[in-house]
Amino acid sequence: MKAVRFYGPGKPLIIEEVPKPAPGPGEVLVRVNAAGVCHTDLHFIDGVLNLGVAPITLGHEIAGTIEEVGPGVTEVKVGDRVIVYYYVGCGRCRFCLRGEENLCENPKAEYGFITDGGYAQYVKVPARNAVKLPDNITFEQAAPIGCSVTTAIHATRRAMPNVGDYVVVYGVGAVGFALIQYNKLIGAEVIAVGRTDSKLRLARELGADYVINTRVEDVVKRVKEITNGKGADVVYELVGSRETMNNSVRMLARRGRLVFIGYGFDKLEVNPLDLVVKEATITASVGNTLEELIEAVKLVSEGKIKVIVDRVSSLGKINEELDRLRRGEALGRIVIDPWA
Secondary structure, three states: OEEEEEOOOOOOOEEEEOOOOOOOOOEEEEEEEEEEEOHHHHHHHHOOOOOOOOOEEOOOEEEEEEEEEOOOOOOOOOOOEEEEOOEEOOOOOOOHHHOOHHHOOOOOEEEOOOEOOOOEOEEEEEHHHEEEOOOOOOHHHHHHHHHHHHHHHHHHHHHOOOOOOEEEEEOOOHHHHHHHHHHHHHOOEEEEEEOOHHHHHHHHHOOOOEEEEOOOOOHHHHHHHHOOOOOEEEEEEOOOOHHHHHHHHHOEEEEEEEEEOOOOOOOOOOOHHHHHOOOOEEEEOOOOOHHHHHHHHHHHHOOOOOOOEEEEEEHHHHHHHHHHHHOOOOOOEEEEEOOO
């Protein structure tokens, strides 16, 4: 089968012929119909994150069809349309016992991270990691749900916004678009912050109450104006630059909550006094739980969250598409069809 292989930071991804996996007991073989291109993949290629594993097949946003089932599988059957939950925990640590496999201390697998992922024509996963898809969700819509929508849900649960809270979504990409919609469902006043007019227009269409273009406006000053001087109750920081991190701290209201989702090479520089006098909180969010994936699928199926797909491309164009993502040209998620 064809797969896109990662050989280390600074190197282009390479298409290779690799053996088609065979499902063992409790496992299923998924024919990959769509795989979302996540910014995390750029972090691996650019050396921001060290995978510690190479070569490996990247791609953790995976949707497809069950082609084979291993012995003992009863949860799904051949022909089922599924989305893959990309964490496989040990099942024994304190986090797994709470259903938080994203924080597992001894993970068995993480597809696209330490285990071959979805930039391939097939992937094998435990049957419990194959979540059935409703018929009204296409594969192209489904793949990004696995990370972009679930990441938004998980980060929101970390922030715990209240009805009427002023919420800043600092960065309007695929996760930002999902955050806007999910926080509007909760009843928050959403302020979308970005640098591209087309993305900010889409943010408005998806429900943002206010938009701020940092190319032409002072973001901290504008947030204070919108909130009548009090600042933001919640800030979701999706960029990870020194400027955006520092601005996020400065715009917090009393008892404001800053959630770091994005990251890069820059480090946070903060005076603890800026937090102490406000009783402000800085926290972080990574990944998602299986329960959050199930909720995300339900919300998309019900039309409460819209998945924004920029384009559908092929394995052969993966490096081009990653470059587009790096340049900030993607309006939503780029999706790969391994059979195109």
